[in-house]
Protein backbone atom coordinates (compact mmCIF):
# COMPACT_ATOMS: atom_id res chain seq x y z
CA UNK A 1 0.00 0.00 0.00
CA UNK A 2 1.37 3.37 -1.01
CA UNK A 3 2.02 5.67 1.99
CA UNK A 4 0.73 9.19 1.41
CA UNK A 5 1.17 12.13 3.73
CA UNK A 6 -2.37 13.37 3.48
CA UNK A 7 -3.33 16.75 4.87
CA UNK A 8 -6.42 15.86 6.90
CA UNK A 9 -9.34 18.25 6.86
CA UNK A 10 -12.64 18.00 8.72
CA UNK A 11 -14.48 17.23 5.49
CA UNK A 12 -12.58 13.94 5.15
CA UNK A 13 -14.48 12.56 8.12
CA UNK A 14 -17.59 11.37 6.32
CA UNK A 15 -18.19 7.81 7.59
CA UNK A 16 -20.85 8.67 10.17
CA UNK A 17 -19.21 6.09 12.47
CA UNK A 18 -15.63 5.92 13.76
CA UNK A 19 -15.15 2.36 12.49
CA UNK A 20 -15.96 3.49 8.95
CA UNK A 21 -13.83 6.61 9.40
CA UNK A 22 -10.88 4.39 10.29
CA UNK A 23 -11.53 2.30 7.16
CA UNK A 24 -11.46 5.60 5.25
CA UNK A 25 -7.87 6.31 6.25
CA UNK A 26 -7.14 4.26 3.14
CA UNK A 27 -8.14 5.79 -0.16
CA UNK A 28 -8.72 3.48 -3.10
CA UNK A 29 -9.62 0.22 -1.34
CA UNK A 30 -9.94 -2.45 -3.97
CA UNK A 31 -8.21 -0.32 -6.64
CA UNK A 32 -4.82 1.21 -6.00
CA UNK A 33 -4.86 1.78 -2.25
CA UNK A 34 -3.07 4.66 -0.57
CA UNK A 35 -2.41 4.71 3.15
CA UNK A 36 -3.27 8.15 4.43
CA UNK A 37 -1.85 7.53 7.90
CA UNK A 38 1.73 6.55 7.03
CA UNK A 39 3.07 7.32 10.51
CA UNK A 40 1.98 7.76 14.09
CA UNK A 41 1.95 11.56 13.84
CA UNK A 42 -0.49 11.54 10.92
CA UNK A 43 -2.58 8.93 12.70
CA UNK A 44 -2.89 11.25 15.69
CA UNK A 45 -4.08 14.08 13.44
CA UNK A 46 -6.77 11.76 12.11
CA UNK A 47 -7.64 10.48 15.61
CA UNK A 48 -8.20 14.02 16.88
CA UNK A 49 -10.21 15.04 13.84
CA UNK A 50 -12.42 11.96 13.89
CA UNK A 51 -13.03 12.38 17.62
CA UNK A 52 -11.54 9.11 18.84
CA UNK A 53 -9.11 11.17 20.92
CA UNK A 54 -9.88 14.44 22.64
CA UNK A 55 -7.47 17.37 22.74
CA UNK A 56 -5.85 16.43 26.04
CA UNK A 57 -5.43 12.78 25.02
CA UNK A 58 -3.91 13.78 21.68
CA UNK A 59 -1.34 15.99 23.41
CA UNK A 60 -0.54 13.19 25.83
CA UNK A 61 -0.14 10.71 22.94
CA UNK A 62 2.06 13.15 21.01
CA UNK A 63 4.41 13.36 23.99
CA UNK A 64 4.48 9.56 24.28
CA UNK A 65 5.33 8.83 20.66
CA UNK A 66 8.66 10.63 20.87
CA UNK A 67 10.06 8.07 23.23
CA UNK A 68 7.94 4.99 22.90
CA UNK A 69 8.39 2.09 20.47
CA UNK A 70 4.90 1.10 21.69
CA UNK A 71 3.50 3.80 19.42
CA UNK A 72 4.69 2.01 16.27
CA UNK A 73 3.25 -1.25 17.54
CA UNK A 74 -0.05 0.45 18.38
CA UNK A 75 -0.26 1.88 14.86
CA UNK A 76 0.50 -1.50 13.28
CA UNK A 77 -2.26 -3.11 15.27
CA UNK A 78 -4.72 -0.30 14.41
CA UNK A 79 -3.95 -1.00 10.75
CA UNK A 80 -4.60 -4.68 11.25
CA UNK A 81 -7.98 -3.75 12.77
CA UNK A 82 -8.63 -1.34 9.89
CA UNK A 83 -8.15 -4.08 7.32
CA UNK A 84 -10.33 -6.54 9.26
CA UNK A 85 -13.14 -3.97 9.55
CA UNK A 86 -12.95 -3.12 5.85
CA UNK A 87 -13.02 -6.77 4.92
CA UNK A 88 -15.87 -7.66 7.31
CA UNK A 89 -18.04 -4.70 6.28
CA UNK A 90 -17.38 -5.49 2.61
CA UNK A 91 -18.44 -9.10 3.07
CA UNK A 92 -21.61 -7.96 4.89
CA UNK A 93 -22.40 -5.56 2.04
CA UNK A 94 -21.86 -8.31 -0.52
CA UNK A 95 -23.77 -10.84 1.60
CA UNK A 96 -20.75 -13.10 1.67
CA UNK A 97 -19.56 -15.10 4.67
CA UNK A 98 -17.09 -13.32 6.93
CA UNK A 99 -13.48 -14.48 6.88
CA UNK A 100 -12.37 -16.23 10.09
CA UNK A 101 -9.11 -14.23 10.08
CA UNK A 102 -11.06 -10.93 10.15
CA UNK A 103 -13.32 -12.15 12.92
CA UNK A 104 -10.36 -13.25 14.98
CA UNK A 105 -8.74 -9.78 14.80
CA UNK A 106 -12.05 -8.10 15.65
CA UNK A 107 -12.78 -10.53 18.47
CA UNK A 108 -9.38 -9.90 20.01
CA UNK A 109 -10.22 -6.17 20.14
CA UNK A 110 -13.68 -6.96 21.51
CA UNK A 111 -12.04 -8.86 24.34
CA UNK A 112 -9.70 -5.97 25.09
CA UNK A 113 -12.65 -3.60 25.05
CA UNK A 114 -14.60 -5.81 27.45
CA UNK A 115 -11.62 -5.89 29.82
CA UNK A 116 -11.17 -2.13 29.73
CA UNK A 117 -14.77 -0.97 30.04
CA UNK A 118 -16.31 0.09 33.28
CA UNK A 119 -19.67 1.37 34.31
CA UNK A 120 -19.85 4.93 35.53
CA UNK A 121 -22.81 7.07 36.41
CA UNK A 122 -22.79 10.50 34.84
CA UNK A 123 -25.55 12.92 35.76
CA UNK A 124 -27.80 10.05 36.80
CA UNK A 125 -27.18 8.11 33.59
CA UNK A 126 -25.26 4.88 33.13
CA UNK A 127 -22.22 5.27 30.95
CA UNK A 128 -19.85 2.56 29.72
CA UNK A 129 -16.53 4.31 29.72
CA UNK A 130 -13.05 3.04 29.03
CA UNK A 131 -10.97 2.65 32.14
CA UNK A 132 -8.66 5.61 32.73
CA UNK A 133 -5.64 3.36 33.20
CA UNK A 134 -5.60 2.44 29.51
CA UNK A 135 -2.74 3.95 27.53
CA UNK A 136 -3.77 6.80 25.23
CA UNK A 137 -2.05 4.90 22.44
CA UNK A 138 -4.58 2.10 22.77
CA UNK A 139 -7.62 4.37 23.17
CA UNK A 140 -8.30 5.06 19.47
CA UNK A 141 -8.61 1.38 18.57
CA UNK A 142 -10.80 0.69 21.63
CA UNK A 143 -13.12 3.54 20.71
CA UNK A 144 -13.21 2.37 17.10
CA UNK A 145 -14.12 -1.16 18.16
CA UNK A 146 -16.85 0.22 20.45
CA UNK A 147 -18.24 2.14 17.45
CA UNK A 148 -17.95 -0.98 15.28
CA UNK A 149 -19.90 -2.94 17.89
CA UNK A 150 -22.83 -0.55 17.79
CA UNK A 151 -22.69 -0.44 14.00
CA UNK A 152 -22.65 -4.22 13.61
CA UNK A 153 -25.07 -5.01 16.42
CA UNK A 154 -27.93 -3.41 14.56
CA UNK A 155 -26.57 -3.41 11.03
CA UNK A 156 -28.53 -0.67 9.31
CA UNK A 157 -29.45 -2.81 6.29
CA UNK A 158 -28.61 -1.12 3.04
CA UNK A 159 -27.32 1.96 4.80
CA UNK A 160 -23.63 1.08 4.82
CA UNK A 161 -22.49 2.17 1.40
CA UNK A 162 -19.28 2.36 -0.59
CA UNK A 163 -18.51 5.45 -2.64
CA UNK A 164 -18.34 4.47 -6.32
CA UNK A 165 -15.92 7.32 -7.06
CA UNK A 166 -12.88 6.48 -9.13
CA UNK A 167 -10.15 5.08 -6.88
CA UNK A 168 -12.17 6.03 -3.75
CA UNK A 169 -13.88 3.07 -2.06
CA UNK A 170 -14.68 5.01 1.13
CA UNK A 171 -17.50 3.64 3.25
CA UNK A 172 -20.20 5.62 4.99
CA UNK A 173 -23.46 5.32 6.81
CA UNK A 174 -26.19 6.74 4.62
CA UNK A 175 -28.35 8.70 7.03
CA UNK A 176 -30.39 10.45 4.39
CA UNK A 177 -34.17 9.97 4.70
CA UNK A 178 -34.63 8.20 1.37
CA UNK A 179 -31.27 6.40 1.39
CA UNK A 180 -30.20 8.31 -1.67
CA UNK A 181 -26.65 9.22 -0.71
CA UNK A 182 -24.19 7.82 -3.25
CA UNK A 183 -20.94 9.66 -2.77
CA UNK A 184 -18.47 10.13 0.04
CA UNK A 185 -18.57 13.82 -0.82
CA UNK A 186 -20.51 15.22 -3.74
CA UNK A 187 -17.90 17.91 -4.31
CA UNK A 188 -15.04 15.41 -4.41
CA UNK A 189 -16.21 12.20 -6.10
CA UNK A 190 -19.71 13.20 -7.22
CA UNK A 191 -18.64 16.14 -9.33
CA UNK A 192 -15.80 14.24 -10.97
CA UNK A 193 -18.28 11.57 -12.09
CA UNK A 194 -20.80 14.16 -13.23
CA UNK A 195 -18.15 15.98 -15.25
CA UNK A 196 -17.13 12.71 -16.88
CA UNK A 197 -20.73 11.88 -17.80
CA UNK A 198 -21.20 15.35 -19.19
CA UNK A 199 -18.07 15.03 -21.31
CA UNK A 200 -19.17 11.59 -22.54
CA UNK A 201 -22.53 13.02 -23.61
CA UNK A 202 -21.30 16.25 -25.09
CA UNK A 203 -17.72 15.66 -26.09
Ligand SMILES: [Zn+2]
Pocket residue numbers: 163164165168169170183184185188189
Ligand atom coordinates in the same frame (compact mmCIF):
# COMPACT_ATOMS: atom_id res chain seq x y z
ZN1 LIG B 1 -15.61 8.99 -2.89
